[in-house]
Amino acid sequence: MFVTPFVDVANEFGVPSYVFYTSGAAFLGFKFYIQVLQGEQNVEFNELKDSEAEFTIPTYANPVPTKSFPPTLFRPGSEIVTFVNNIAKGLRKMRGIMVNTFSELESYAIDSFSNDKFQIRPVYPVGPILDLASSSGTHPNYDTIMRWLDEQPRSSVVFLCFGSTGSFSVKQVTEIANALEKSGHRFLWALRRPGEQVEGVRA
Structure with a gap:
């Protein structure tokens, strides 16, 4: 640019x-x-x-x-x-x-x-400007996620997104997930898989 x-x-x-x-x-x-x-x-x-x-x-x-x-x-x-x-x-x-x-x-x-x-x-x-008509890059569970969000009380969900390069190690993901779970708050996490596989993590 x-x-x-x-x-x-x-x-x-x-x-x-x-x-x-x-x-x-x-x-x-x-x-x-x-x-x-x-x-x-x-x-x-x-x-x-x-x-x-x-x-x-x-x-x-x-x-x-x-x-x-x-x-x-x-x-x-x-x-x-x-x-x-x-x-x-x-x-x-x-x-x-x-x-x-x-x-x-x-x-x-x-x-x-x-x-x-x-x-x-x-x-x-001038935003947010989103390409909602395109299916490219849409999460396969998009409809399920949106229905779940619609069912939650207003302003009750914490959304986590660390950007296109915001991936973490297994240890970091586990710590964040445990903290979120212990917080007792509803949350939605756009989690990107790092180089090493993330297994056994509930999010």
């Missing part, structure tokens, strides 16, 4: 340029913050790999420890930091950024953009 060349052409012809950002508002702010660290503060990310440092990122309510950063940022010789930096530069040139989220889900992150902490153009929450 190298947006800069397209924005430059649009600006040359006086065409308003907007972009649809498919990730959340908090992660959008994370990308802008990475640009600041790398481009303005000259932070060497590979030196932060085992650091206990925490960073105050405007789109996050609490300080974010470096151990929560994407691991690819710390790989020596990795071009991911430059890639993110280029994306952020291009996004800054946009007339506005439409984000696939909604205020009730990410109010803190969206408000941080309204306060102009990043000095960028307006951010518009």
Whole structure:
């Protein structure tokens, strides 16, 4: 997603340029913050790999420890930091950024953009935009899950989803599952299978 060349052409012809950002508002702010660290503060990310440092990122309510950063940022010789930096530069040139989220889900992150902490153009929450008509990627028990959710009292279910790369070891899955079970709360967990097989775990 190298947006800069397209924005430059649009600006040359006086065409308003907007972009649809498919990730959340908090992660959008994370990308802008990475640009600041790398481009303005000259932070060497590979030196932060085992650091206990925490960073105050405007789109996050609490300080974010470096151990929560994407691991690819710390790989020596990795071009991911430059890639993110280029994306952020291009996004800054946009007339506005439409984000696939909604205020009730990410109010803190969206408000941080309204306060102009990043000095960028307006951010518009336009989601959630979902492809409900497509069957690709739909869980085989989708109908059963939705019926079960409809039967539960309002605001009584805890939903856990750790993203497309959020898999855990067997030990971690077991600990999380035990904690959820002992909590006594209803929960729905989008659990991705890690490299090693997860067996004997009730979720």
